[in-house]
Structures are given as structure tokens and as C-alpha cells.
Amino acid sequence: xxxxxxxxxxxxxxxxxxxxxxxxxxxxxxxxxxxxxxxxxxxxxxxxxxxxxxxxxxxxxxxxxxxxxxxxxxxxxxxxxxxxxxxxxxxxxxxxxxxxxxxxxxxxxxxxxxxxxxxxxxxxxxxxxxxxxxxxxxxxxxxxxxxxxxxxxxxxxxxxxxxxxxxxxxxxxxxxxxxxxxxxxxxxxxxxxxxxxxxxxxxxxxxxxxxxxxxxxxxxxxxxxxxxxxxxxxxxxxxxxxxxxxxxxxxxxxxxxxxxxxxxxxxxxxxxxxxxxxxxxxxxxxxxxxxxxxxxxxxxxxxxxxxxxxxxxxxxxxxxxxxxxxxxxxxxxxxxxxxxxxxxxxxxxxxxxxxxxxxxxxxxxxxxxxxxxxxxxxxxxxxxxxxxx
Amino acid sequence: xxxxxxxxxxxxxxxxxxxxxxxxxxxxxxxxxxxxxxxxxxxxxxxxxxxxxxxxxxxxxxxxxxxxxxxxxxxxxxxxxxxxxxxxxxxxxxxxxxxxxxxxxxxxxxxxxxxxxxxxxxxxxxxxxxxxxxxxxxxxxxxxxxxxxxxxxxxxxxxxxxxxxxxxxxxxxxxxxxxxxxxxxxxxxxxxxxxxxxxxxxxxxxxxxxxxxxxxxxxxxxxxxxxxxxxxxxxxxxxxxxxxxxxxxxxxxxxxxxxxxxxxxxxxxxxxxxxxxxxxxxxxxxxxxxxx
Numbered sequence: 001x002x003x004x005x006x007x008x009x010x011x012x013x014x015x016x017x018x019x020x021x022x023x024x025x026x027x028x029x030x031x032x033x034x035x036x037x038x039x040x041x042x043x044x045x046x047x048x049x050x051x052x053x054x055x056x057x058x059x060x061x062x063x064x065x066x067x068x069x070x071x072x073x074x075x076x077x078x079x080x081x082x083x084x085x086x087x088x089x090x091x092x093x094x095x096x097x098x099x100x101x102x103x104x105x106x107x108x109x110x111x112x113x114x115x116x117x118x119x120x121x122x123x124x125x126x127x128x129x130x131x132x133x134x135x136x137x138x139x140x141x142x143x144x145x146x147x148x149x150x151x152x153x154x155x156x157x158x159x160x161x162x163x164x165x166x167x168x169x170x171x172x173x174x175x176x177x178x179x180x181x182x183x184x185x186x187x188x189x190x191x192x193x194x195x196x197x198x199x200x201x202x203x204x205x206x207x208x209x210x211x212x213x214x215x216x217x218x219x220x221x222x223x224x225x226x227x228x229x230x231x232x233x234x235x236x237x238x239x240x241x242x243x244x245x246x247x248x249x250x251x252x253x254x255x256x257x258x259x260x261x262x263x264x265x266x267x268x269x270x271x272x273x274x275x276x277x278x279x280x281x282x283x284x285x286x287x288x289x290x291x292x293x294x295x296x297x298x299x300x301x302x303x304x305x306x307x308x309x310x311x312x313x314x315x316x317x318x319x320x321x322x323x324x325x326x327x328x329x330x331x332x333x334x335x336x337x338x339x340x341x342x343x344x345x346x347x348x349x350x351x352x353x354x355x356x357x358x359x360x361x362x363x364x365x366x367x368x369x370x371x372x373x374x375x376x377x378x379x380x381x382x383x384x385x386x387x388x389x
Numbered sequence: 390x391x392x393x394x395x396x397x398x399x400x401x402x403x404x405x406x407x408x409x410x411x412x413x414x415x416x417x418x419x420x421x422x423x424x425x426x427x428x429x430x431x432x433x434x435x436x437x438x439x440x441x442x443x444x445x446x447x448x449x450x451x452x453x454x455x456x457x458x459x460x461x462x463x464x465x466x467x468x469x470x471x472x473x474x475x476x477x478x479x480x481x482x483x484x485x486x487x488x489x490x491x492x493x494x495x496x497x498x499x500x501x502x503x504x505x506x507x508x509x510x511x512x513x514x515x516x517x518x519x520x521x522x523x524x525x526x527x528x529x530x531x532x533x534x535x536x537x538x539x540x541x542x543x544x545x546x547x548x549x550x551x552x553x554x555x556x557x558x559x560x561x562x563x564x565x566x567x568x569x570x571x572x573x574x575x576x577x578x579x580x581x582x583x584x585x586x587x588x589x590x591x592x593x594x595x596x597x598x599x600x601x602x603x604x605x606x607x608x609x610x611x612x613x614x615x616x617x618x619x620x621x622x623x624x625x626x627x628x629x630x631x632x633x634x635x636x637x638x639x640x641x642x643x644x645x646x647x648x649x650x651x652x653x654x655x656x657x658x659x660x661x662x663x664x665x666x667x668x669x670x671x672x673x674x675x676x677x678x679x680x681x
Contacts, residue, residue, distance in 0.1 A: 068482070093482040100480060149480055156449030193449040198437060201448060250441050250632055300606055300634065344605055347505060388447035388474060
């Protein structure tokens with residue numbers, strides 16, 4: 001009898017397995033990226049040499065859970081570390097008010113570029129202000145996002161509102177900083193798309209994010225023996241973005257895209273001078289960042305482009321209370337240019353680019369500009385879908 | 390008072406209004422829906438006639454079109470890979486998606502595990518079936534069924550339109566067959582693997598493709614092979630869709646002394662081609678004029 005039950009069970013499991021293999025397997029795609037580079041940064045071991053970076057990989061798994069919802073995971077292997085870049089469920093239809101809900105860990109809809117995976121960018125270097133205000137991985141957080149389609153006729157207008165844990169905007173490297181605790185932040189974007197004619201499209205957007213980015217123990221009494229008190233540090237990001245695309249035929253695409261961010265936040269400052277009047281204070285600072293690029297795809301296989309970057313803070317510094325997003329004194333500018341070759345559609349890309357960074361220190365510190373030349377080979381294996389406009 | 394009289398007149402005379410909202414992925418489907426739905430259907434399309442239907446940008450403006458639609462008709466068989474993202478983006482949970490390939494006799498269905506080394510091979514078979522007018526008949530019937538199912542009370546209206554259209558199409562099919570009779574058995578080079586249904590219908594020998602593999606750009610070495618082929622087989626024309634770049638075919642034509650016939654494979658693909666029948670007329674006339 002047991003044998004019979006076991007046999008029946010095996011048959012049922014086999015049938016179930018067959019069904020799942022043939023009908024409900026998700027799409028699996030793999031993006032590989034390999035960079036060689038040289039730089040002209042004095043004092044570095046890479047100066048003037050041909051350097052090989054470790055290969056990077058993104059593994060995408062996505063598919064429908066049911067007629068109303070999808071799920072996706074993106075595992076990233078970068079700098080020899082495997083991490084979960086994204087993992088979320090997404091209800092795409094069936095909710096009231098044409099709402100869509102996305103929950104999990106994902107790229108936050110602040111600005112237009114942040115939600116696009118880097119392999120789909122026309123250029124190679126993340127915009128400087130992303131690095132300063134969001135970190136190397138962009139604005140990527142755990143949370144829930146509600147997306148509404150607004151009734152604006154022929155304009156496709158979406159309003160996204162999300163609540164997030166806040167990992168992307170906090171910096172805990174400063175000795176004064178303490179765990180920000182459970183203080184979710186808010187992020188949202190109002191975006192509007194319009195087709196100007198059959199060949200020209202434009203999207204504009206306004207974004208905002210605010211909340212507590214950190215907490216810190218500060219001594220504001222002027223008495224060095226007094227116990228420090230815990231203060232919350234708030235931030236407000238305002239963003240503006242646009243993307244313009246002109247494509248008169250299948251072989252010609254001109255894309256111009258830009259974003260700007262205004263940052264207003266609490267920063268730790270010092271008041272008074274001398275031993276007895278030393279006081280730590282919370283002060284408001286305002287700074288900003290922006291980028292603008294143009295990419296021109298000509299023929300079927302070639303594109304070239306240029307990007308200008310500006311950000312407050314010194315790109316590449318270690319985040320703490322006194323630098324990067326909290327830095328309203330110094331700034332970094334960058335120019336990047338690239339030439340891309342797509343041998344067969346967009347499954348393989350060879351890209352040669354150069355980026356030059358220049359640094360501006362308020363105290364007059366003189367730092368040489370940094371130039372990096374990079375050759376990138378990228379491939380896309382599997383059915384990973386093109387990103388929407 | 391005048392308004393009331395007008396409303397009463399409309400009610401009494403049964404002046405119809407569009408009551409089914411339809412989006413078609415291509416202009417060929419758009420034309421067939423117009424023929425069968427006429428004024429009971431409000432129809433729009435996504436891929437323009439001068440665009441490659443394989444590669445359409447996922448634009449939010451297309452999502453707007455789908456947002457309020459009742460039915461989306463598509464060619465299917467993996468041609469419109471982009472359409473799923475539009476459907477998701479439309480947030481329309483009532484949208485019916487009708488795949489017009491369901492009753493088509495499919496060609497070039499791989500009997501091996503297709504992968505990208507074969508180029509853009511469609512795993513469900515070659516989706517360019519509308520290039521055979523006999524398949525337009527099947528598509529029209531599928532459209533009729535879907536529209537009738539959506540609006541039962543208009544079933545007889547759609548049936549009448551279908552019958553009228555099929556009758557017109559039948560006459561043209563006979564005319565096209567007669568025109569193409571001299572072309573039967575002649576070799577042609579096509580640009581992309583989208584002519585199998587057309588070639589088989591009219592007995593054309595497909596000698597080769599300008600693309601070395603489907604979706605892969607022409608290469609100098611492949612062009613050199615084609616020049617030899619053209620000379621050895623006595624090929625007279627290269628037929629290509631008008632949305633592809635003609636630089637490689639023109640180069641071939643110069644080297645081998647043959648003609649390039651550039652034609653639309655969708656309605657509105659060139660100015661003056663406003664229906665499926667006009668499109669097929671144009672293609673057949675161009676081929677016949679240039680090959681004979």
C-alpha cells in the first residue's frame with residue numbers, strides 16, 4: 001500500500017514538475033560587464049597602465065505571479081561581492097484607481113535615470129550627484145511604492161509615492177552618528193510624457209524625497225563636560241528631470257536627458273571659538289547636483305555621446321557628516337564622452353569612453369584633475385526586456 | 390427643442406456610434422478591423438507602417454491608447470515582444486488580448502532548440518503570415534469573432550462587413566495570382582526572413598537573404614557570397630521592406646547589376662498605401678514590373 005501511495009505521489013509530483021517547467025518558469029537573463037581602464041591620476045598604481053577590472057554580472061529573474069502581479073529579482077555581482085540589487089513584487093493591474101503597487105527592495109523612482117539599470121545607460125559612469133546624494137548603487141531601498149495614473153488625457157502622467165526604510169540616504173561612518181532607528185522616508189515623483197510627433201517624445205518629471213537621514217549625539221551646551229543630546233538630522237531632496245528622444249528612422253536616435261537635484265538638509269556645525277565656547281549645532285545647508293547628456297545613435301551599430309556632470313561635494317570621498325551630501329563648500333565637475341559599437345542589436349556592446357573630473361575646494365586646496373579612459377564590453381543573455389522610454 | 394428632435398431622430402433611425410474600442414499592434418490589423426468593425430468600432434494602432442514591428446519603443450503614449458481599449462489585436466508568435474510591457478503599463482485589467490495567429494498554418498516553427506546563435510529566430514515560427522493574402526482571410530475571421538463576442542447585438546453587422554470584405558479580397562486574390570503567375574519559379578533574394586508566406590503562396594524561389602541570419606546586419610563577406618549566388622542563379626531582384634537601410638542591397642545591386650525593390654509590408658508604409666489590398670497591389674506590381 002505504501003509503495004502504491006509513493007508511486008502515485010511520484011507521478012503527481014512529476015506531472016506538477018512538468019507543468020511548472022513548461023508553463024510558469026520565469027524569464028532568466030544575465031548581463032555581463034567587463035571593464036579595462038587606465039587613468040592619469042597621480043599617485044595611483046593604475047596610472048598610465050592597462051588595468052583589468054573584475055567582471056561584473058547582473059542576474060535577472062522575473063515573471064508573472066498571476067494575471068495581476070509580477071515579481072522580479074536582480075542579483076548583482078560587483079567587486080567580487082554578490083548582493084541582492086532588487087527583489088520585489090509588483091501588482092500591475094486590477095487595483096482601484098488604476099493603481100500599481102511595488103513592494104520589496106528596488107530602485108526608487110526619484111528622477112528618471114535612477115530606475116534604469118546601469119547596463120541600459122548610454123554612458124559608463126554614474127552621474128556624480130547620484131554618487132554623492134544616493135551612493136554608488138544609486139537610490140536603492142526597501143519599501144513600498146504606490147503608482148497612480150492621473151486622468152490627463154493624451155498626457156501619460158503618473159504620480160508615484162513611496163515609503164522607504166532609508167538605507168540609501170543615511171551615513172553612519174561619522175563617530176558622532178548613531179543609528180537612525182525606524183524612521184521611514186518618503187520619496188515620490190510626478191512624471192508626464194507626451195509624444196510631440198511621430199518621431200519625437202518628451203518626458204518631464206518632478207521628484208521629492210524627505211525624512212530623517214541620520215541621528216547624532218551633539219553637545220550644544222558649550223560645556224564640554226555636559227552629556228551630549230541626540231538630535232535628528234532631516235533632509236529634503238527636490239528633483240527635476242527631462243528626457244527628449246528624436247528617432248526619425250530605425251537607425252537614428254538622438255537622446256538628450258538631464259536631471260537636477262536640490263538638497264536642503266541639517267548638517268552638524270560648530271559655533272563659537274575657544275575651549276569654553278565650543279558648541280555643536282544643527283544648521284541648514286543647501287547644495288545641488290545635476291547632469292546633462294546627449295547620445296546620438298547613427299547607422300544601426302554606432303553611437304556617440306557626451307555628458308556634463310556637476311555635484312556639490314567631492315565625488316569619491318567617504319560619506320560622513322562633514323562631506324559629500326553635507327558639503328556645501330566644495331564641488332566636483334565631470335565631462336564624459338563615449339563611442340559605442342553594437343555588433344548585433346543590443347545583445348553585445350563595446351564602448352570606449354573617457355571621463356575627466358575636476359575638483360573645486362573652497363579653501364583653495366589644489367588638486368589635479370583626474371582622467372580615466374575605459375573600454376567596456378557588455379553582453380545581454382536571455383530575454384531581458386528593453387526598458388520603457 | 391432642436392436638440393431633443395435630433396436625439397429622437399438618432400434613436401429612431403438607429404444612427405450608430407463606435408462602441409468597441411480597439412487597438413491594433415500593426416496597421417495591417419488596423420485596416421482589417423476598420424473593414425469589419427466600420428463605425429461600430431473605434432480603432433487605433435501602435436506600430437506605424439514605416440516602422441519595423443519587431444522593435445517598437447515602449448512609449449507611455451501607447452499605454453494611454455491601451456488604457457481605455459476593450460481589445461488589443463496582435464500578430465503574435467513573438468513578433469511584438471514589446472506589447473506585454475505596454476499591456477502592463479496600461480493598467481487595464483479589462484483588456485482582451487487577441488492573438489490573430491491562433492488559426493494560422495505556421496511556417497518555420499523550429500524543430501530544434503532555437504537560441505541567439507541562429508539570429509532572431511522566432512521560437513513559435515515565422516510571424517510574417519499576413520504577407521500571404523489567404524492568411525488575411527483567416528485574420529479577418531478572427532477579428533469578426535472577437536468583435537462579435539464583444540458586442541453580440543452587432544454580430545450581424547460585423548458578419549455583413551466580413552462577407553463584403555472577403556468577397557472583395559477573393560477577387561483580388563485571383564487577380565494577384567494571375568499577375569504573379571509569370572514570376573512562379575523565379576529566384577529572388579529577400580532582405581529579411583519575412584517573405585516565406587508570400588514566396589510559398591506565389592511559388593517564388595527564395596535564394597537567399599541580405600541578412601546573414603535573421604536580424605543580423607549585412608556583412609561584406611556575406612555580400613560577396615551573395616554576388617556569386619546572384620550571378621550563378623541569374624537572380625534579377627532583391628526585395629526588401631522599406632524600413633530597413635538599403636545601403637547593403639544597393640551595394641549588391643551595383644556589384645551584380647540587379648535591381649532593389651523596396652516595398653512597404655504594412656499599411657501606410659508609403660504615402661498612398663491606405664489599405665491591405667492597396668499594399669498587396671503595390672508589392673505585387675513592383676515585383677512583377679522589376680523581375681520580368
